[in-house]
Amino acid sequence: MELLYALTLGVLTMSGVYLxxxxxxxxxxxxxxxxxxxxxxxxxAMGRLHTGMPPVIGQVAAHTDPLPxxxxxxxxxxGFGMTAFSLVLALRAQGELDNDHVDGRGGQ
Amino acid sequence: xDHLAVVPIILPMFCGALLLLAGPRRLRLKRILGLxxxxxxxxxxxxxxxxxxxxxxxxxxxxxAPPFGIVLVVDHxxxxxxxxxxxxxxxxxxxAVRGNDALGAHFHALFQFQLMGINGAxxxxxxFNLFVFFEILLIASYALLLHGTGSARVRSGLHYVVLNLFGxxxxxxxVGTLYGVLGTLNMADLSQRVAQLAPADIPLVxxxxxxxxxVFGLKAAVFPLYFWLPRAYAAATPPVAALFAxxxxxxxxxxxxxxxxxxxxxAAGPLAQLADAWLWPAGxxxxxxxxxxxxxxxxxxxxxAYLLLVSVGxxxxxxxxxxxxxxxxxxxxLVHSTWICGALFLxxxxxxxxxxxxxxxxxxxxxxxxxxxxxGGLFFLAAISVIGLPPLSGFVGKLLLxxxxxxxxAAAWFYSLLLGSGLLALIAMSRAGTTLFWRIDPxxxxxxxxxxxxxxxxxxxxxxxxxxxxxxxxxxxxxxATAAQLLxxxxxxxxxxxxxxx
Numbered sequence: 112m113e114l115l116y117a118l119t120l121g122v123l124t125m126s127g128v129y130l131x132x133x134x135x136x137x138x139x140x141x142x143x144x145x146x147x148x149x150x151x152x153x154x155x156a157m158g159r160l161h162t163g164m165p166p167v168i169g170q171v172a173a174h175t176d177p178l179p180x181x182x183x184x185x186x187x188x189x190g191f192g193m194t195a196f197s198l199v200l201a202l203r204a205q206g207e208l209d210n211d212h213v214d215g216r217g218g219q
Numbered sequence: 220x221d222h223l224a225v226v227p228i229i230l231p232m233f234c235g236a237l238l239l240l241a242g243p244r245r246l247r248l249k250r251i252l253g254l255x256x257x258x259x260x261x262x263x264x265x266x267x268x269x270x271x272x273x274x275x276x277x278x279x280x281x282x283x284a285p286p287f288g289i290v291l292v293v294d295h296x297x298x299x300x301x302x303x304x305x306x307x308x309x310x311x312x313x314x315a316v317r318g319n320d321a322l323g324a325h326f327h328a329l330f331q332f333q334l335m336g337i338n339g340a341x342x343x344x345x346x347f348n349l350f351v352f353f354e355i356l357l358i359a360s361y362a363l364l365l366h367g368t369g370s371a372r373v374r375s376g377l378h379y380v381v382l383n384l385f386g387x388x389x390x391x392x393x394v395g396t397l398y399g400v401l402g403t404l405n406m407a408d409l410s411q412r413v414a415q416l417a418p419a420d421i422p423l424v425x426x427x428x429x430x431x432x433x434v435f436g437l438k439a440a441v442f443p444l445y446f447w448l449p450r451a452y453a454a455a456t457p458p459v460a461a462l463f464a465x466x467x468x469x470x471x472x473x474x475x476x477x478x479x480x481x482x483x484x485x486a487a488g489p490l491a492q493l494a495d496a497w498l499w500p501a502g503x504x505x506x507x508x509x510x511x512x513x514x515x516x517x518x519x520x521x522x523x524a525y526l527l528l529v530s531v532g533x534x535x536x537x538x539x540x541x542x543x544x545x546x547x548x549x550x551x552x553l554v555h556s557t558w559i560c561g562a563l564f565l566x567x568x569x570x571x572x573x574x575x576x577x578x579x580x581x582x583x584x585x586x587x588x589x590x591x592x593x594x595g596g597l598f599f600l601a602a603i604s605v606i607g608l609p610p611l612s613g614f615v616g617k618l619l620l621x622x623x624x625x626x627x628x629a630a631a632w633f634y635s636l637l638l639g640s641g642l643l644a645l646i647a648m649s650r651a652g653t654t655l656f657w658r659i660d661p662x663x664x665x666x667x668x669x670x671x672x673x674x675x676x677x678x679x680x681x682x683x684x685x686x687x688x689x690x691x692x693x694x695x696x697x698x699x700a701t702a703a704q705l706l707x708x709x710x711x712x713x714x715x716x717x718x719x720x721x
Contacts, residue, residue: 131381131385136377139381143381143384143385143388146385146388147384147388150388150391150392150395151391153391153392153395154391154394154395156395156399157395157396157398157399158399159399178398179395179398182347182394182395182398185347185351186391189351189354189387190387192358193354193358193384193387196358196361196380197380197381197384200361200365200373200376200377200380201377203365203373204373204374204377207370207373208370208373208374213377213378213381214374215370215373215374215377
């Protein structure tokens, strides 16, 4: 499972970085979203990967670390707000600069 | 234990929420509330500074004992940074209430949220909360940067937002790795565990530490991560640009905090003093490139933005020297450069208004200014302070840093580059001053009349520079204690982990 998980993270990050280098606002926002997915999964994995272990003390014999889950929850909320903001900003840039290049230069 | 430590975060949070409720109209009410909340930060910061001199204060939120709960730590450094940001914010707010706040609906709320993020970043004793407060101050700063309209602002805003979002992703990866290996994010606890790290874990923790350095370097605008700064700061409205003068210092504060207390001398093996080898060349290069940029700037705001970059480079080189004397000099220079760059942004704003919308801060011959002697005098004062000529605070700061450099090949580099950058700044400021005050185009239409309150805000901040010289002795005493506290992280660790909450 660890290998599959690691590969997923790698592919997500790779695609995200590729899209961020596209220099058009929409791919950049999608790329940022993919990277933030990868980061959230990575944070979650830092509590180690287990199956059938709830993050509750006393209910079951073995419990998993609840802190990474709390961290991920915070990170998801923040990432969500930031993505929404960057989308609005990208739309505004499109309206104001008449094109979707990240430098606002237009061209091809 | 009292709750004073949490007030610098709670107060702007509640005021910001109240200001949101006030809706898009009722500007007068919002101005009064915003100004009051910002001015209240001043006595608060002074009170906390007084508490910090009595000893380190630990505030455990919800009485969850560290390292498990969320802690706020008021030490010398945090209290000093609170005061620096409070003074800067008060002046910026005074300037903004004269009309810059009417360009958009929620200026005052955003301003308060920005203050909350800045204060929180200084106070927190936990790496993840540092991330959270970074995000709060960043999201407020995105909106403040775009405040008012203009395509230059949208374009530079887009770069700023995308870069910082990517920086946040790196921050989370670093924090996650640290937690995965060390099992804690409390700074005091981290410091202890990094000191007793098993050799097998050192490379992983080192990688996380370097990632953190990249993130903080991006916030601090260090070479090669500074390209977003000049355009973004030059495009922002004057009070926002002035407030942003503290934002690069938040990055520098984080570098100082993490790389002296967690990855400082006590850290295991190659992790000790990890950042110094990188900060030294990066700081000096930032210094050089900032000076060249200042020479090439075509607007007054752009010039000030590059001077801010010069101060960042100077500070990082000072931190990389990593001695008690260098730390004291750097902290003094930090206080000075934040205030003087803020004052210059405000002064540039007043000047631009008097030159009219067609000329604003562009360094071309424009209309005659209304009060040439007054303006010229103020510009001269600001210039000699930011360049570092006697008798103002820039000189004291640079002198302390140069004395701390000692002798040797590293000192030779530092001397020549710091003094050379001073010369370049002198040339750039003289050129800007002559263009603004002496090269007058008689055909140009005059701009707006002089706004006394806006000028007062700029002058108040500018006067901090001579005050820093007059009160240099008590301040240096305080900074001495700050540096001693920073270079002895075991005391910090013991007090944070030993003090069991409220």
